[in-house]
Amino acid sequence: MLSEKIQKILLEVQKPGRYVGGELNSVVKDKDSVAVRYAFCFPDTYEIGMSHLGMKILYSVVNNRDDAWCERVFAPDNDMEEKMREQNVPLWALESGDDVKDFDLIGFTLQYELSFSNVLNMLDLAGVPLYSKDRPDMTPIVVAGGPCACNAEPMSDFIDVFMLGDGEETTDLLISLVKKHKEAGSSKLDFLRDVAQHKGFYVPAFYDVEYNADGTISSVTAKETAPEKAEKAIVSDMDKAVYPEKFIVPSIEVVHDRVTAEIFRGCIRGCRFCQAGFLYRPIREKSPEVVEEQCKKLCETSGYDEISLCSLSTSDYTGLQPLLNSMLDWTTKDKINIALPSLRVDNFSDELMEKLAVVRRSSLTFAPEAGTQRLRDAINKNVTEEDVMSTVDKAFAGGWTAVKLYFMIGLPTETLDDVAGIAQLGQKVVDEFYRLPDRPKGKGVQVSISASSFVPKPFTPFQWEPQDTQEMLAEKQEHLMASVTTKKIKISTHTTQTSFMEGVLARGDRRLSKVIELAWRKGCKFDSWDDQFRYDKWMEAFEEAGIDPVFYANRRRDYDEILPWDHLDYGVSKTFLINENKKAHESVTTPHCRIKCAGCGANKLNGGKCDALSKA
Amino acid sequence: MRSVRLNFSKTGRAIYISHLDVNRMMTRAVRRAQLPMWYTEGFNPHPYIAFALPLSLGQSSDCEYMDIRIEGDMTDEEIRQRLNATLPEGISILSVGAPVHDAKDISAAQYFVKIIFETDAEASLFCEKADELMKGAELIAEKPGKKGHRKIMKQVNLIDFIFERKITCTGNVVNLQCSLAAGNTNNLNPTLLVETIENCVGIHHKQLYVVRKKLITKNNEIFR
Structure with a gap:
């Protein structure tokens, strides 16, 4: 008590x-x-x-x-x-x-x-x-x-x-x-x-x-x-992994207050900027029957009226259609809303959209990540402008008037033209809305663009890349703002100081323990909250420790440099990451794992098994 | 469709759940209990739930009332049992029945207030002064209020809102039983009363416990 x-x-x-x-x-x-x-x-x-x-x-x-x-x-x-x-x-x-x-x-x-x-x-x-x-x-x-x-x-x-x-x-x-x-x-x-x-x-x-x-x-x-x-350890069979039968139901409002069902772990896509996409390999799916049973149980024990089907790329789930068909029978009756975060624009179907709008309409968010095809190829996003357009077409025809688009700036090989491409893509989405004869009547369109700053992370093909300096990021942010010519597009960006600190810590070594302690002693905490982040205190801490943060954030590493995390094994081989890095600089894509195994090596963790191949 | 009034208590850790959060919690509780709720129609269907009178954060109560609408013929006792099986610590349904009074007619609430002081001397001083002040004609406090759309501090005479009171003192503990104005128009929070008296006397309590015991209607009946 x-x-x-x-x-x-x-x-x-x-x-x-x-x-x-x-x-x-x-x-x-x-x-x-x-x-x-x-x-x-x-x-x-x-x-x-x-x-x-x-x-x-x-x-x-x-x-x-x-x-x-x-x-x-x-x-x-x-x-x-x-x-x-x-x-x-x-x-x-x-x-x-x-x-x-x-x-x-x-x-x-x-x-x-x-x-x-x-x-x-x-x-x-x-x-x-x-x-x-x-x-x-x-x-x-x-x-x-x-x-x-x-x-x-x-x-x-x-x-x-x-x-x-x-x-x-x-x-x-x-x-x-x-x-x-x-x-x-x-x-x-x-x-x-x-x-x-x-x-x-x-x-x-x-x-x-x-x-x-x-x-x-x-x-x-x-x-x-x-x-x-x-x-690293992995759970080899997601169907048998422990999953709660009950969620604690907070008595006060929290950020995500709903049933969350994990439908698979890992990802087939191999987007080169995405740490989660490599860290959680190999892909392991939970079967639709197990997901549904878990959702049912959790709804009963929690009283929640929303279920989020969660994964790194929900529309890549092989069992999504049968799962939704089966779940909608009871969720509609019980007035439970199904939310699908992390959808891709290249496999968003009409059927899927209809199912999303059954009980309550949730917002639609897509992530083209980069403004031009060349850069999207470099980061291996594997979506085209046509994919984006056909998806927003469906969304507008289905009654949506607001879409959110996620991008990153500061990606390796990026130029100012790529940055302007973000605004141009946003403009094309706006134009598409007004071109459609069956668009929702009497309403304007709202395109929200979130342009976060790219931070290179360990165990990705970009782990050797220099992060853009704060000056470069600020210039690109300004260029993006200047490239937007309509009020129907809203842009939000991240502060460059927090991205810089994130970049330093992400690829730091153990000498930074001292800096973290010093910064904390100076009052740094809740650094991810923009209103509480104290950049000046962090810089004082680096100064006192005699450590240059630029060494960690903005320096290009050689392939043969010993990286601080090289003695950890997350399954994905360094040779694979080096090849992917080289392909990025040539803007060459790698097909996703169900089309062709890229040989990342992570299946060694699961006795050679990978769901991408067995469920192709 | 019929209306059902549930009387519940709020004690222990649950007193830190705000009124709005109690509302959300109950919406989920009726789903978990699988009560045959009547749902509002429209774009965002939700079960009908209404509360008689909000309770301040940090206070306990035996007299919380919530109205729901149900379809079908589940008995009152089954509703009570089903809900009690699925409520968090500190929230408990005491009785279920058809509403008798209208929540608009609530005019007062009875409270048990326990005020603990650092020393016995402080307690007896408070007790004596409080009795004196509450017998007087005027006890002025500042309350946040509105003038049009502007938020201002209003001066109010608390004496107008104290209907009954009994104050006793044992050791360093003061017990205050009182009936204070409550409802839509006039409302006096016992915490404000205690703190106003303390400001006059110039001392401050160590711990304060407030329990709301009963709601009273304008016809002087117990709300149910």
Whole structure:
């Protein structure tokens, strides 16, 4: 239960419902009857963290066990943090109200680089020493997973164990290992030696990194029990993977407040800018029957009236038509809306659109990513202008008057003409609307263009590319604005400073741990919130640490340079990535995995199996 | 289609759920309970749900009322059981029945207020002064109000909105039982009353617990 101290500050902060737990389907156990207590920490606010599917899955994985209890922890907002520090109230977990520092495991999910400072802030609020070396005891063990664990080097001084790849099976194994070593009275080192031998775990302290005079890495050497390369874990059969039967239903409004069904993991497309498209390979589909059953169950236990069919590219799901046909029978009756995020313009059918509009009409978003065919070929997006036009035709004919288009600026090989191409494509969409005889009558069209700044990421063909400097990005943003000549097009862009910081951290090495600590000490947190991001403080931190951020963001790497994440194995081979990089510079596309296997190598993780081939 | 009035309580962790969020929560709860809800017609069909009187964040209550419309012939008891099986911690349906009064006729609410002070002396001082002030003719507080569309601070005399009161003190705890104006036109939040008195006396509580016990109609009947 919540202590009196906590109760008192709850009424002095905004939205206290974020800090109290007790939501429907949250799990409360008897703490004396469990062997392992796990604090699952999301380094952002409740509203954002509660929208995250991975947390829901891992919450079930742990709580399905009788010997373990998983609780949730989120970053308190500034007003709450102030009260907590003022009244000496340490960070607590929502289910029990107990202090996080007393848990056996403290796990963070690293969804975006700009949440790193929040991890430090949460450890500090919990009263847990920041540095792994300052935590000599067996517990608490601080672990981290999620996409940013693929290059976790900047966080490696703070985290004891990183979990690479799919967490369903590794989390279960981790709990068992902690239980075993707690009972045996092992030291932390004994535990780390054991865990490092298992697939899907990476103990950064077991790798020595040496540097060249020019700042690049000269060698990474594994020691203790660590393998030369730490390999990511995967769930080989999505139908058998743990999936929650119940979602916690937040009592206050959160960002994504709905049933989320994951329909497949991985992607067949191979867009060269997209980290997720490579990190989650090989593609593994869930069968439509299993998806439907899970959706039904979740709707019953949550009372939600919206289902989102979630994946990296939903219209590529081989079972989409039969799934929708079957689901619409009961969703229409129960007034449940089906949302399909991540649709592609090259396989968006009339049938699909009709099904989208059955109960409530959701918005339509497509991502051409680049403004010209040449650049779309370079990034291997594999969509044409005709694809975009035929899709918006269908949408307008179907009654939609607003579409959102996602683009990136700062892509490798991009010129100002490519940037102007974004505005021109937007203009063609507007023109198309007025050309259509069966367009919705009496309404104007609204084309929203979001142009984010490209950040090169590890394990992509662009991992060697220099990120555009802030000046270049700003020039391109201005050029884009100047190229738009109608009010029917709305442009939104990202601040170049946040993109730069994201770029530095994404491809950083372990020397950045010091910078992150310094920045946090200067007050940096919630860096992904534009209103709270303190670029000046970050730059001061680099200055004090004697580290040049440009080295990480804006430098072209050679193919033979040792990259900070080279000792991690995510399945996709470096040779494949080099070939893809070369093809990008020649604007040559690679067909998607169902047309022809590109030989990325990720199927080795799944015993040579890949759903792209078996379900072609 | 028939209207059904549900009386529910809000206690424990649920007191931190705002009125708007209770509304959303109930919309989901009736779906989970699979009540044969009557749906509004139109582009965004939703079940009909209406609340008698919003409750302030952080206060407990035994007298929350929610009206729903159902089709078919599910019994009141089944509605109660089905909902209770699927409500989050701290929200519980106490009774279900046909509406008797109109929510527009609510004119007062009864509260139990427990005020805990740092010391016994502070508590007895508060108790004495509060009694005195509430017996007087004027107790002025500032309340946010509107003049046309502009938001302004209004001066109000709280005495006009206090109908009954009984105040006692044991140790460092003050117990205040009161009936205050409630409803669409006049409304006095017991927290405002306590804080106004505290400002006059110049002390501040350590903890404050408010429980709304009953809603009263303009004919002095218990709302149900």
